[in-house]
Amino acid sequence: MTKKGGSKHLKRLAAPAFWPILKKEYRWVTKPSPGPHPLGRCIPLLILVRDMLKLAENAREAKRIIFDGEVLVDSKVRRNFKLPVGLMDVVSIPRIDVHVRIIPHTIKYLWYVGVPKEEVNLKLVRIENKSLIKGNRLQLNLHDGRNILISREESQKYKTLDGLLIEIPSQKIVQHIPLEVNKLAIVMDGRNAGRIGRIIEIQEKPGMSRRKFLVTLEEASGHRFQTILEYVMVIGDDKPIIKVSEGT
Template sequence: MGKKGGLNRLKRMHVPSFWPVAHKRFQWAPKTAPGTHPIATSIPLTIALKEMLGYGESRREVRFPISEGRVKIDGRVVRDPRFPLGYMDVLEIPDAKACYRALPHPKRGIILHPIGDEEKSFKLCKIRGKKTLRQGRVQLSLHDGRTIVLGEKSERGAEEPVYKPDDVLVIKLPTGEMMGRVQFSEGAYALIVGGKNRGSLGRIRQVSKVEGTAPSMVTIETDDGKHLQSYRSNIFVVGQERPLISIPGVVSR
């Protein structure tokens, strides 16, 4: 019988352009495992440790601490070297006393930004989808593969906010409990996580709805007065009055 399933590796000529690998030095590169993030917006854990952080000279060296449970993502031990590391994920290496948050970058695609002990206790998750289950319960689907099921309408009460797609939840790590919400609205701070303006931070100034099936466009004003546009799906809200997370070059919290 033939082998079932796909390969766990990619030819280097086919890897995403932002992966920091030598495309012509070797033939193969590890492929991200199916899970929390798609391959187009994530990077394998082994490449992040070896190429971005310099914790080893070969994939074999960085696989040892992963298999021994000395690497955490979002507060939980990860033993899969191909685990996909995507936007807003918190990477922790307890032995080195180092924590990083994955953020978008205009040229390098994804960067690992150092954070402190206070920030490693939470992450931001964007609501990708929302649907109603039996007995009036509501299920929220988040950008990192999580699902949160709210109680019945009578249990939630009238004071609980109405969660909408593109809003962002503040998730406590590693329990996954909701700590708060950042509403997608004009005036809120947002990051652009896709397109040619990826990695730019600014305030949402206008949301333009387009007739037909075309996606809505969002205009963001940066601190230096530039106005940038991107699709609504590329907008990631990070705070109302100021960013809730530290961002390179921005004073926050």
Template sequence: MSNHQKRLSAPNSWPIERKEETFTVKAGAGPHGESGVPLLIVLRDVLGYVDSRKEARYALDHGSVLVNGKAVSDEARPVGMFDILAFAEREEYYRVFPGEGGRLSLTPIDEEAASSRLGKVAGKTQVAGGDFQYTLHDGTTLVSDDGSYAGGDSLVVDNETKEVVAHFPYEEGALVTAVTGGHAGEIGTIEEITVTAGSGTNAVAVAQDDSEADSASDGDGEAVEPGFETIEEYVVVIDENFTDGGDDE
């Protein structure tokens, strides 16, 4: 199987130039599915810490690059939405966050915030013994005796203990960010959740203030309230301090 991925056919979330070269590195097996970005692309194309795959392998062999608190040795290991990247020797910490157009970008955070990461609950089942198993947006699972978390909620998980340290319910009034679609990277508050009957997806109306969106006007030049509509699969509940590098709790 080829270790290369054509740039033009790479997922839109990959932060790469499409026309500079024909190929780029292919993501290995791991979390985030097809949207996961190989760590090499982050190190080389985004941060500029290495110039080649060989340099990336050398850096990773020294255990100085951590993803969600764990040292990574595979340069093809996929990273994705809300992962925490730590470079201990540089004392640099980043959270993977949605940027304009759905491209993944890195938000600098402090060391304390880097000790945990956020996950959107994508599935929930009860297991033997009465505990609950939760599947997060990146495919990882955790087991808890707390059955109050629901699909669409966000959980902040400690990277070391794997315990839930914060819970943000998916509900009207919650602060969210769009992670894909035409409004990827935008932040606002859920104004209304419209439940669609049958197998259709639910719609979400998100309100924004002037600090979250540019002013808008209708076709007659009248000002309209800023905000957007999307589907609930495209939004994730976040904390008010989530984008400024502070603690998630």
């Protein structure tokens, strides 16, 4: 029989550079299962528990914690130790009162920040695109693989790359944050990943994909930098609506 699909295994040397693992201590590492986040933008749940949160000394202990249903991701019990955990996912371990959110980091690319209990059931997501489905309804497709159904009357309100604050796991929309000038945003990819700034200008060019538009952001210090809309996620007006960094 011919081989179907990719490899089920992953060598440590081939793992994403931001994973907090020793590359040469062992040969193999847990490979994330297919899910809402791609390999280059996620961390397996086992590595999060063992190497980032330091709740286990080895893979066997981490698996036991996960298999026992101690770990919740976005307010749902997850027993798959290969589950890909990515941007803005909320990971909770209620027994020891640990609640963290995965955020972009200026050095580590993806890291976590502790969140207060009142934010455990809140998640910030970005609208990637919209789809027309049966029943003349629209579906918002979000960056973490979620889908939210809306009516045609609401379709003009929500635009691609806008931000949404939703309740989890119900997916009820709490707040809509349009992507526009003067909004606060965080960079989620590229060499400026993790930086937060106010959108000063969006340079639109005819014939160019909106995702490739150049955007200028200004940090609280007054320093300005540029990236593309593809890498930007809006997080609020004057301040982030939820905690997305140590200083917020």
